[in-house]
Amino acid sequence: MPVAVFINGKRTSFEERFPEIEEIKLYLGESKNPLAKEDIGIHIPCDNPVCEGKGFNIDTFIAMMYFKKETSKEELIKCMGYEKMGGRNRRDCLSHLKIKCEIKYKKS
Ligand SMILES: [Zn+2]
Numbered sequence: 001m002p003v004a005v006f007i008n009g010k011r012t013s014f015e016e017r018f019p020e021i022e023e024i025k026l027y028l029g030e031s032k033n034p035l036a037k038e039d040i041g042i043h044i045p046c047d048n049p050v051c052e053g054k055g056f057n058i059d060t061f062i063a064m065m066y067f068k069k070e071t072s073k074e075e076l077i078k079c080m081g082y083e084k085m086g087g088r089n090r091r092d093c094l095s096h097l098k099i100k101c102e103i104k105y106k107k108s
Pocket residue numbers: 046047048051052053054055079080081082093094095
């Protein structure tokens with residue numbers, strides 16, 4: 001099932017958010033199989049069991065590439081969550097996820 005993405009309370013599809021992308025290949029971690037376009041949601045959950053957080057924001061990563069019209073990029077992105085340290089203390093989750101992305105844009 002495609003992951004629904006909500007922007008300003010409205011459900012949007014990948015095409016609505018990135019209309020100029022013809023083809024995208026997104027690899028997570030060491031995976032050799034790219035995620036399908038329909039499966040690219042706004043968040044990938046974190047695998048840290050004590051993480052109280054949101055996971056990885058792939059949409060922002062793609063949006064930055066899209067904005068700069070980049071065709072290939074590899075980056076370690078940081079989890080947006082945190083770990084509870086007891087009491088009111090917390091620290092940033094230290095999980096990272098390697099992302100490799102290739103984008104083919106539509107000819108304008
Ligand atoms: Zn995390």
